[in-house]
Every structure is written in structure tokens, then in C-alpha cells.
Amino acid sequence: MKKHIFKRAYEMYYDGFRSMTVGRKLWVLIIVKLAIIFLVLKLFFFPDILHTEYDSDESRANAVRKSLITQP
Amino acid sequence: MNDFLSMVDWSRAQFALTAMYHWLFVPLTIGLALIVAVMETIYYRTNQERWKGITKFWMTLFGINFAIGVATGIILEFEFGTNWSNYSWFVGDIFGAPLAIEGIFAFFMEATFVAVMFFGWNKVSKGFHLASTWLVALGVALSALWILVANAWMQNPVGMEFDPAQMRNVMDDFWAVAFNGVSMNKFFHAVTSGWCLAGTFVVGVSCWLLWRKSNVEAARSSLKVGAWVGLLGILFTMWTGDGSAVQVAKVQPMKLAAMEGLYDGKVGQELVGFGLVNTDKRPGDNLQAINYEISIPYGLSILANHDPHSFVPGINNLIYGYELNADGDTIKTTSYAERMAMGREARKALLDYDKASKAGDESAMADAHARIKDNFKYFGYGYLDKAEDAIPPVALTFYSFRVMVMIGGYLLLFFLLAIAATTWKNKWLEKSWLHWVGIISIPLVWICSQAGWIVAEVGRQPWVIQDLMPTNAAISDISSSSVQITFWMFAVLFTCLLAAEISIMLRYIGRSSKSNIEQAH
Numbered sequence: 001m002k003k004h005i006f007k008r009a010y011e012m013y014y015d016g017f018r019s020m021t022v023g024r025k026l027w028v029l030i031i032v033k034l035a036i037i038f039l040v041l042k043l044f045f046f047p048d049i050l051h052t053e054y055d056s057d058e059s060r061a062n063a064v065r066k067s068l069i070t071q072p
Numbered sequence: 073m074n075d076f077l078s079m080v081d082w083s084r085a086q087f088a089l090t091a092m093y094h095w096l097f098v099p100l101t102i103g104l105a106l107i108v109a110v111m112e113t114i115y116y117r118t119n120q121e122r123w124k125g126i127t128k129f130w131m132t133l134f135g136i137n138f139a140i141g142v143a144t145g146i147i148l149e150f151e152f153g154t155n156w157s158n159y160s161w162f163v164g165d166i167f168g169a170p171l172a173i174e175g176i177f178a179f180f181m182e183a184t185f186v187a188v189m190f191f192g193w194n195k196v197s198k199g200f201h202l203a204s205t206w207l208v209a210l211g212v213a214l215s216a217l218w219i220l221v222a223n224a225w226m227q228n229p230v231g232m233e234f235d236p237a238q239m240r241n242v243m244d245d246f247w248a249v250a251f252n253g254v255s256m257n258k259f260f261h262a263v264t265s266g267w268c269l270a271g272t273f274v275v276g277v278s279c280w281l282l283w284r285k286s287n288v289e290a291a292r293s294s295l296k297v298g299a300w301v302g303l304l305g306i307l308f309t310m311w312t313g314d315g316s317a318v319q320v321a322k323v324q325p326m327k328l329a330a331m332e333g334l335y336d337g338k339v340g341q342e343l344v345g346f347g348l349v350n351t352d353k354r355p356g357d358n359l360q361a362i363n364y365e366i367s368i369p370y371g372l373s374i375l376a377n378h379d380p381h382s383f384v385p386g387i388n389n390l391i392y393g394y395e396l397n398a399d400g401d402t403i404k405t406t407s408y409a410e411r412m413a414m415g416r417e418a419r420k421a422l423l424d425y426d427k428a429s430k431a432g433d434e435s436a437m438a439d440a441h442a443r444i445k446d447n448f449k450y451f452g453y454g455y456l457d458k459a460e461d462a463i464p465p466v467a468l469t470f471y472s473f474r475v476m477v478m479i480g481g482y483l484l485l486f487f488l489l490a491i492a493a494t495t496w497k498n499k500w501l502e503k504s505w506l507h508w509v510g511i512i513s514i515p516l517v518w519i520c521s522q523a524g525w526i527v528a529e530v531g532r533q534p535w536v537i538q539d540l541m542p543t544n545a546a547i548s549d550i551s552s553s554s555v556q557i558t559f560w561m562f563a564v565l566f567t568c569l570l571a572a573e574i575s576i577m578l579r580y581i582g583r584s585s586k587s588n589i590e591q592a593h
Binding site: 008011012013015016017022023025026027029030033034036037041042045046047048049050051057060061062064065066067068069071 | 132135136139140142143146147150151153154157158160161162187188190191192195196236237238239240419422423426455544545548549550554557558561565569572576580
């Protein structure tokens with residue numbers, strides 16, 4: 001009997017991950033890298049300045065206008 | 073003021089660092105995806121198991137590079153929001169739309185089919201697997217398309233209108249943004265340079281296998297595919313490079329003048345083949361711009377306009393606002409002093425718009441808006457102190473251009489040599505000089521690729537958006553120390569990633585060289 005497409009897709013991923021050789025090390029690297037990028041850098045070092053300091057598009061536009069008018 | 077300058081410099085250094093590291097991974101992904109697809113197509117058509125093994129070997133190297141490089145570009149977007157908030161807001165949906173398309177469509181396309189490509193062997197039909205591999209190659213190129221469209225808009229801002237109420241540029245013509253001469257040349261130039269880079273990588277690694285006398289047949293077959301893809305890549309790169317030069321001459325003539333160290337242009341302008349930039353040279357003085365110059369007659373006029381008798385403006389021509397026609401008569405153009413006056417008028421109109429908006433005076437708002445519109449073309453010049461501030465770093469642009477062109481020329485010969493070795497000069501494949509030429513060419517092609525981006529990005533300074541926004545007006549009001557901290561964090565993170573990639577790749581290649589690559593598993 002032919003298996004359901006989702007079952008086949010699941011098995012493809014399951015078998016694929018299980019039979020990885022080089023890939024296991026890569027997955028560790030990917031997870032560590034993504035954790036550093038999104039959980040450390042994005043959260044603590046890279047706030048979106050205009051979105052954190054202002055709560056509406058109008059106030060953001062005003063802030064940018066003020067900055068561009070007053071810059072030396 | 074010092075902290076402000078330092079903030080601009082550190083933000084630029086950080087962006088340059090992350091972009092350059094990101095571009096170490098991207099072109100290899102673009103080119104290797106195509107090469108793997110070509111190899112799998114050969115397997116599909118010939119049904120020879122050895123090609124399946126060869127495909128899987130290079131596919132694994134593609135996977136290592138893809139895994140390490142993925143998401144390194146997202147950091148650039150973080151930097152937009154934190155360091156470059158004025159810029160991010162000012163570009164509005166013009167930058168957002170292509171990046172959103174990239175994120176939703178192209179990235180998911182390649183991410184979906186990458187899984188089939190790696191895990192789908194013997195699970196899906198051969199045809200479906202091959203289609204998935206080609207779709208990954210297409211998805212990777214489409215990702216590049218939308219990023220490069222966004223970059224091209226910064227070099228050639230078209231298809232939009234500035235709205236002072238929103239303080240944003242609003243896209244009014246998507247097709248003009250996406251498919252103009254600059255964006256298309258940039259896209260094909262970058263993608264085909266990726267083919268060239270990956271071709272060099274495949275030839276170089278194959279040469280290493282041949283030097284080790286390991287997997288000789290697989291190395292010969294790989295070398296042949298790499299050399300042909302690389303040759304195709306370098307030919308297209310040269311062709312689109314020629315198209316890019318024409319576009320630069322049209323929309324960024326100051327960049328072209330800096331690429332050549334050209335101060336006073338003329339009809340039938342020569343191209344500097346060799347020379348040393350005189351770094352003391354300033355606009356308007358009588359010093360020689362290039363020392364020990366060896367020139368190619370009419371070269372720059374042909375490169376810029378495809379016409380040996382055309383005029384190419386130099387830095388002085390652009391700043392002081394004059395050109396010459398074919399008869400040698402002077403023609404007045406818009407000088408940088410006039411552009412600065414228009415830019416200042418646009419800034420003043422923006423201030424008036426702000427006041428009128430606060431006072432609720434709609435008539436004054438409309439008047440100010442009209443003045444902004446009339447002068448907006450040179451809005452960014454309103455931030456310059458003097459005309460000379462609009463000149464990019466000449467020496468860096470000049471030398472980077474020559475490094476790119478010289479290595480590009482070398483790569484053409486290199487691929488022809490590799491093709492000769494795999495077709496009628498088979499004995500060369502046993503010679504260690506050929507093996508070492510292949511191995512040494514691997515770092516050269518990366519230097520060439522990076523040099524190209526230095527020309528494109530340093531050459532357009534001081535503009536973050538050509539003529540509309542200089543770098544110093546684009547940044548956020550944050551302290552330079554926070555940027556310095558993240559600069560060093562990135563330097564460490566990316567260096568670790570690069571070291572990890574090289575180490576994993578070398579170990580994989582080393583291990584594979586001791587087994588039979590052609591034996592598919």
C-alpha cells in the first residue's frame with residue numbers, strides 16, 4: 001500500500017537526519033550560530049531604534065524629519 | 073562632533089565587515105548550486121553511478137557552505153534598524169519590498185528543496201530529485217536577485233517619490249525599481265561571478281585531488297565541469313561588467329572618475345592600464361593624478377560609452393560643472409556648488425514643511441512640498457560642507473578596480489587552460505604545475521570577488537543613496553562605543569564561522585580523498 005505523502009515526507013526528514021555524518025556537526029554549528037544571532041545579538045545589541053523608542057509611524061516620521069533637518 | 077564622526081566610521085566599518093564576510097559564502101553557494109545541478113543532470117542522462125557519487129561529493133561541500141553561510145546576511149538587516157535608522161526609514165518600502173519577496177519566496181523555495189536535495193536520494197524519483205536540485209539553484213539566484221535589486225536602488229534611486237509627511241520614499245513604479253539597467257547588470261554580474269568563483273573552487277579542489285593522485289577519474293570529470301561553468305561564468309561576468317561600466321558612466325560618473333583617478337576628462341579618453349595614484353592630488357590643483365601611467369588610447373571612452381570619440385567627465389568636470397563636446401567646446405552642466413545650493417533649499421523646505429505641519433497650515437505645507445520636489449534630486453548635497461566631500465576614496469577605488477580586472481583576465485586564461493587540459497592536452501593533468509595553478513587560484517578568485525564589491529561600494533561614497541542621502545545623514549543617534557563592541561563581536565563570530573567552514577571542508581575533502589568518491593552511498 002502506498003504511504004501518505006506526509007508520512008513519506010516525515011520519513012524522508014527522519015531518515016535524512018539519522019543518517020547524517022558531516023551534517024551533525026553542521027547542525028550544532030547552525031543552532032549555536034542562530035542562537036547567538038537571534039537570542040544574543042538581536043535581543044541585547046541590535047534593537048530597532050525607531051520601533052523601540054517611538055510607538056507610531058507618525059512619531060517615527062517626525063523623529064527622522066527632525067534628525068534630517070537638524071543634522072550638521 | 074568627534075564621537076559623531078567616530079560613530080559614522082565605526083558603523084561603516086561594521087557594515088563593511090559583515091557584508092564582506094557574508095560575501096565569502098554567498099557566491100560559492102550560488103555557483104556550486106549550479107555546478108551540482110549540472111553534475112546531477114549528467115548522472116540523470118547517463119545513468120552512470122559514478123556521477124551520482126561525484127554529485128554527492130560536491131553537494132556535501134555545497135551543504136557545508138550553505139549551512140555556515142545561512143543567516144549571516146540577516147545581521148546586515150539588524151544593523152539597518154540599529155545603526156542606520158534614518159536610512160531605514162527614509163528608504164521605506166522600496167528596500168522592504170524586495171527583501172520581503174526574498175524572504176518569503178526565494179528563501180523558502182531553496183529551503184524546501186534543499187531538504188529533498190540532501191535527504192531525497194532513493195526516496196523520490198530521479199526526475200523529481202533533479203528538479204529539486206535545479207530549483208535550489210534557481211532559488212539561490214532569485215534570493216540574490218532581490219537583494220541586488222535593493223542594492224541597485226541605492227546606486228540608482230528610481231521608481232519612487234519622496235513624501236515629506238511620511239518622511240519616506242514611496243514606490244510608485246515597481247518595475248522601474250526591479251528591472252532597470254543598473255539592477256539587471258548588477259544581478260547578472262554578481263550571479264555569473266558566483267559561477268566563476270565556484271568553477272575555480274571546483275577546479276582547484278580537483279587539482280588538489282590530482283596532486284594527491286587520489287580519485288583521479290572523479291577529479292578529472294569534476295575539473296571539466298568546473299572549468300566549463302567557470303568559463304561561462306567569467307565570459308558572462310565580463311560582458312555584464314561592460315554593461316555595468318556603461319551604467320556607472322550614466323548614473324554614477326563620479327565613481328567612474330574615481331575608478332580611473334581621472335580629474336580632467338576629454339573626448340577620446342584613454343584608460344589607465346597601469347599607474348600609481350598620487351594621493352596628494354586635489355581637485356583644481358596642477359598636480360599629476362597618476363604617476364608612471366601606461367594608458368590604452370580611447371579605452372575609457374569605449375568602456376563608458378561604447379564610442380571611442382565620446383567625452384568622459386573627470387572629477388574636476390563634475391565638481392565645477394562643465395563638459396566638452398566633440399568639437400572641444402565647453403558645455404555647462406550642474407556644478408556641485410549648484411547641487412549643494414539645491415540640496416540646502418530642499419532641507420530648508422523640509423524645515424518649513426515641518427513648521428507648517430505643526431501649525432496646520434496646509435497652504436504653506438503644499439508650497440514647501442513643491443519646493444522639496446523641485447530640489448529633491450540633489451537633496452543629499454545639502455549635507456555636504458564642500459564639493460570635495462562628494463569625491464570617493466580615489467586610491468582604494470582605483471586599485472580595487474585593477475585588482476578585479478587583472479584577476480578576472482587571469483581567470484579567463486585559467487579556465488581556458490583547464491579546458492585545454494581536459495580536452496586535447498590530457499598530459500597536463502598529470503603535471504604538478506597545473507595542480508598548483510589550480511590550488512593557488514582558489515584564494516585569488518575570492519580576492520577578485522571582494523575587490524569588485526569594494527569598487528561598487530567604496531566608489532559610491534559618500535552616498536548611502538546616490539545623491540539623496542550621504543552616509544553621515546543616514547545613521548542613528550547612538551554612541552560609537554556600542555558599535556565598537558558589536559564590531560568586535562562580529563569579527564570574532566565570523567572568523568570562527570569561517571575557520572569552522574574551512575576546517576570542516578578540508579576534513580571532508582581529506583577524508584573523501586582516502587575513499588572512492590565515485591562510489592555513491
